[in-house]
Amino acid sequence: MSVGRTDPAKRDKFNIVGADTSSCGTMTPASAADDRSLLYLAGSDTTPRLCSNQETMTLHEPGKIRNVAIVAHVDHGKTTLVDELFKQSGMFRKNQAVAERLMDSMDLERERGITISSKNGSFVYRDYLINIIDTPGHADFGGQVERVLKMADGALLLVDAQDGPMPQTYFVLKKALALNLPVVVVLNKIDRPNARPEWAVDEVFDLFVRLDAPHEILDFHTIYASATGGYASDDPRVRGTDMSMLLDAIVKYIPSPSGSADGPLQLQVSSIDYSPFLGRLGIGKITSGTLKTGTSVVVANTHGKSVPSRITKMYRFNCNQKVETEHAGLGEIVAVAGMGDVSVGDTYTDVNNPQPLESAEVDPPTIFMNFLPNTSPFSGTEGRYVTSTHLAERLRREALSDVALHVDELGDATGYKVSGRGELHLSILIEKMRREGYEFQVACPKVIYRLENDKRLEPYEELTIDIPDEYMGTVMEKVGLRKGQMLEMKQENKATRLKYRIPTRGLLGFKSEFMSDTKGMGVLSYIFSDYGPYAGDMRNRKNGVLMAIEACTTVAYALFNLQRRGRLFLKPGIKVYKGQIVGEHCRDNDLAVNPAKGKQLTNMRASGSDENVILTPPTEMSLEDCITYINDDELVEVTPKSIRLRKAQHVRIK
Secondary structure: OOOOOOOHHHHOOOEOOOOOOOOOOEOOHHHHHHHOEEEEEOOOOOOOEEEOOOOOOOOOOHHHEEEEEEEEOOOOOHHHHHHHHHHHOOOOOOOOOOOOOOOOOOHHHHHHOOOOOOEEEEEEEOOEEEEEEEOOOOHHHHHHHHHHHHHOOEEEEEEEOOOOOOHHHHHHHHHHHHOOOOEEEEEEOOOOOOOOHHHHHHHHHHHHHHOOOOHHHHOOEEEEEEOOOOEEEOOOOOOOOOOHHHHHHHHHHOOOOOOOOOOOOEEEEEEEEEEOOOEEEEEEEEEEOOEEOOOEEEEEOOOOOEEEEEOOEEEEEEEOEEEEOOEEOOOOEEEEEOOOOOOOOOEEEEOOOOOOOOOOOOOOOOEEEEEEEOOOOOOOOOOOEOOHHHHHHHHHHHHHHOOOOEEEEOOOOOOEEEEEOOHHHHHHHHHHHHHOOEOEEEOOOEEOOEEEOOEEEEEEEEEEEEEEHHHHHHHHHHHHHOOOEEEEEEEEOOEEEEEEEEEHHHHOOHHHHHHHHOOOOOEEEEEEEEEEEOOOOOOOOOOOEEEEOOOEEOOHHHHHHHHHHEEEOOOOOOEEOOOEEEEEEOOOOOEEEOOOOOOOOOOOOOOOOOOOOOOOOOOOOOHHHHHHHOOOOEEEEEOOOOEEEEEOOOOOOO
């Protein structure tokens, strides 16, 4: 591992933020063998790790800094590409074991294989400090992209060489062009058998034209790469040997930061991190002046209020980790501690000459859910945080770091209205909370309507579907029932691409049904389009539910007899309470059942009179499935150990 040489006196001051100080504490010269420093990994993982410390104590000249955001549609290879750039920049030893998807620090990101929150990292290449900003690719987390692009001076637009531009590609490119960021197009997965690089370049060019890109940006540079193969080239017919051509393109085509190093301090917070010892850390780019530890500053928030503060700690990004530093210059991206309630959009500025920056506008949320304290008979038995106060504090803390999330108190009930970009956006928040020990219940998601000129408007999405030809009829029928309007249809190589304009309501719960209809062979993606006329009534679910008539424990014999009534969600031996949903009825009405009704026992037996109890495996419902399954009179009970469906308290169980 290539390791930078630093002053031992400074190196010994590196604290292991987030680690157990009783066992580690401050590094000593003996523990810093081979000039390696224990660094704090950005994100929720607080385990100190070894990483190269190249140039971390050097104040880089603005002309030697490149701040680049990597933007793309989901699953086009952003995080894999970042991994390869880190590896080939000399950040690790040749024999060092390096985990895949280094920038995915959350457990949920590694489990689902998607980027949920933006990440910062950096490496040194030919005396240039390259700051990488990894952004989410899913449309529901578009708010993350909008705010972190303020830290970038250019963007790498990743496009799959086979799929071409997708809905989220349009969204992220639109946001980059709005900030007038120069763009380098990277056609990834060039080694796939069905790659179409020439076609993909033409599609990207058409996308630039459709977004009215200026001429200087329209003449974009193109790199052909394979992140998994670890190579890049400027010619699709020539296989590269490494990523040096892409790194050279970043240095050449991404401009250095602009601004005055002698001007008043300006650092706008674009992201929030958390340290268990220092509290909230504001992450942003210094767009004017310089910053030192101990400096007195003014923090101006988005409401026009200014609060004096002092910089207590400051961190630079090195690899995918943070390392403490005492000073930072123009163009650098740093994490700053010292303000307890800092939020996204706040500006650290000079005390004597405060010049706050305008906060970036973020597209409004499109759906909402009600988060309520748990009132079921099992409330308080599985969770650690169960009160409405706990719920309110956690939701408001999340809203400070996620600008696309809005939290409002319910006026007619105890609970909170939480608005977001989509069902995945809100379900990820719910999953994070239950893993942290919170216990609560949520109502079904609903879209946010607008009223203009006495007309009700609802949000619409641009839906793109890629499916084999044999499933086209079924999918078109299902989308039509959900009020989808076809915009485009293309058929090629026994596959079809369909584009629709569909109400957001029509997408709630559609993904699981779509994957079942296409036997997992279809690809579905969407992006917010606009607000349009109300599309009319739309039924969420055709069938009623089977609900327990009393508190009991499910019995195999009872469930066996209930199978003819519909499909079951529970297996034998599960405790249930009155009003809990145990299955789906085969008809459109709700049915109260007794899942604990046992067989009548007598001393009379005859050959062939006893039935064999053979149970069909129950339908396992994920959190997203439960959220989109329930109707207005039903709730999802969420605890660290269980996810239950239930009828609301006001519903009478007959």
